[in-house]
Amino acid sequence: MLKAVIFDMDGVIIDSEPQHARAALRVLNRHDANADYDYCSSFIGSSTKVFTQDIMKRFPLSISLEDLLEEMNLEKKKILKEEGYAIIEGITDLIKKLYHAGIRLAIASSSSPTEIENTVKALHIKKYFTKLISCAHVEHPKPAPDSFLLALKELGVSPQETVVVEDSCFGSQAAKAAGIPCVGYLNPHSGNQDLSAANVLLESFVGIDERFFHNILCRSLGKPVMIADTKRLFIRELEPKDIKEIYQIYKDPDIRQYIPDIDDYLEEEMKKQEAYIKNVYSFYGYGMWGIFSKTSKKLIGKCGIENLEVDGKNEIVLSYLLDTNHWGYGYALECCRAVFTYAKEELDIKRIVAVIDKKNTRSQNTAKNLGMTIEKEIPYKGHDCYLYSIQLD
Template identity: 35%
Template sequence: MRGFIFDMDGVIIDSEPLHFQVEQDVCKKYGVELAEKELESYVGTRARDMWQQIKKTHGATFEVSAVLNEANERKQAYVVSGKVEPISGIKELLAALKNNGYRIGLASSSPRPFIEAVLNSFGISDYFDVVMSGEEVANGKPAPDVYRETAEKLGVQPDACTVLEDAAHGVQAALAAGMRVIGFVNPNSGSQDLSAAHDQVNDIGQIQPQAAEIVIEKNQ
């Protein structure tokens, strides 16, 4: 058995600009000005972990749970509005993986309601054998917990899993889980160091699943 595990934000949905905008707007209500560079440092981590660190760093007085809920509601409303499409090539990659017999998982740091909103909005839920949220494991990325748990539920050994990630924290998590990692260079995810990944792609179409392995086509 071979497995392929997707991150979601910045890989399936080009959502980091949405996250940045909502997080800056919500923080402004509480008198906290967030620079985009600061937000880039949290890409790939769980929202609750991010808000707790922002509160500590800025000495803010907001309740983490209240801010988390408000931000999540805004993001979900935007996704279900139908104004966003999956990243180019994702549906074709999912179909190719399924046709070549891969077990397919999703291991996202986002809350499950947001994950489900994205997958349902894009009509791709049925491709995934396992869907995991980072909120459902003890430690979020860059810890390997969510990737290890996803592989276990897929019934695939970690060293037989390939991960697609756009964030440095996610690459670190997948490597720590003992998996092959493909870094997707998404400019909208900010300045992410993907150099530790085994491969890097600028286009999802470069990833070509075959029955025995995942082949990476070079840029033309």
């Protein structure tokens, strides 16, 4: 269960990395050190102290480490006074949503305690954070895990209850070393950061809420994400243990006549489905999910949306199948409506299509009852089909 989210500050809450780089370059230019922006950005995510230590080794400066560090910090303050704080779009709303959802929040930053304190006060977000952790509070800065381990201790949570948000290579490596799932924020102003240690990459915080972080945590622990809970059904991501039940549904000839790509051998089909479960959910955030009866608790089919090429165009395609014992009771309509709701509210998807065999009158009636309309007739994988579509307004 998600209990806490730990944020980096620079590059995640405020877009400060360009300011820090300009401050460093001003100082280095004054001391005739031939450095560039790429050199400065290579230390994003680490502390100013580590940065200045490298400068002293690399350049022949006639200044002490302590004086250089002081001069660097003064220059950062000067630029901040000139330009103010550049807050990342959507981050304040996200912080408030998480706080009001009962999620404990912390900052674990390579900035100094004073810089962190001044930032949260200036942005009027201090009250939302339980703890403010600086690299000054630990022995080793990022990419060491010390800052995050201290944050876990102060928050009273485990790595299995927490998600980190980072924009830097060092930060994502620190999260991984601490055993905490990490969301890598792709900040274009943070340089060319290697975020391969992150569990998932994110381009914007706009529209994100606690459910997004809950899903990241579930997937990192190998647990299926719950998609919808309807009157008679619940829909969730599939697990490898569900595959044998799915295959039994596939074996029904009434179902196979409309599904062209089912392997005849259980072992081969299981391998394909296991690869699908491992890769597709985490990459897209959606796929084909399992349909379970609330009464029997058993898997009775699959439904969901997938990225497929249809008639030469990339589309988001609705698909479903149900055990024939559950045909004729409105389950298809119930689960597909839940899929549409999830696609619109959680994924912000605007258009969904369905490719339906011209002989499959049951599915055609379901599509019409869902509000989908026929666009045209198309050939699809050796079948004559109708292309249905709907705009999710």
